[in-house]
């Protein structure tokens with residue numbers, strides 16, 4: 001049983017830990033549905049130390065770890081302004097990643113990370129929070145829908161050489 005899970009900001013000194021949780025949770029989530037070469041290509045380009053360090057140094061991006069008894073069990077990445085992976089207009093807020101370690105799924109850790117994102121977006125007086133989720137990722141789709149996110153578009157996401165459809169969802173805040 002989870003006792004106290006805390007959500008803490010990630011600093012550039014944590015880049016190796018961020019790389020480890022990013023790789024593990026991405027593999028846990030997608031390895032069963034995708035070929036190894038595509039996964040490898042994506043992980044190597046998206047979760048290199050240099051890329052993650054640049055993202056940690058970007059003042060328009062924020063990362064948070066979920067900690068349980070000193071263990072990193074999940075993380076969140078949000079983007080504002082020009083750090084967003086797509087420009088949606090002034091005052092929008094992207095949740096680029098919410099990942100919980102598979103051993104900890106269904107224990108409300110995702111909810112804590114999402115609440116953190118929504119609180120940050122509210123503090124920043126954001127018009128709406130948006131994200132993209134793979135159309136086959138039923139668990140995440142149900143999670144976002146339950147939290148009031150509504151689909152508004154579809155986009156192609158490239159995993160290695162494989163083109164996949166992401167459902168774009170948003171939550172209006174005002």
Ligand SMILES: CC(C)(COP(=O)(O)OP(=O)(O)OC[C@H]1O[C@@H](n2cnc3c(N)ncnc32)[C@H](O)[C@@H]1OP(=O)(O)O)[C@@H](O)C(=O)NCCC(=O)NCCS
Nearest residue numbers: 029098099100105106107108109110111133139140142143
């Ligand atoms: C999606 C994810 C972040 C949800 O986090 P989680 O910790 O498993 O979910 P929680 O325990 O916080 O659940 C929060 C609420 O969502 C609901 N929910 C979670 N998974 C669900 C599912 N598969 N179907 C329906 N509802 C679901 C829960 O019932 C809960 O509602 P409740 O409070 O009424 O019980 C997590 O499953 C995850 O990390 N998945 C792998 C990575 C991933 O897909 N990330 C998203 C990429 S876009």
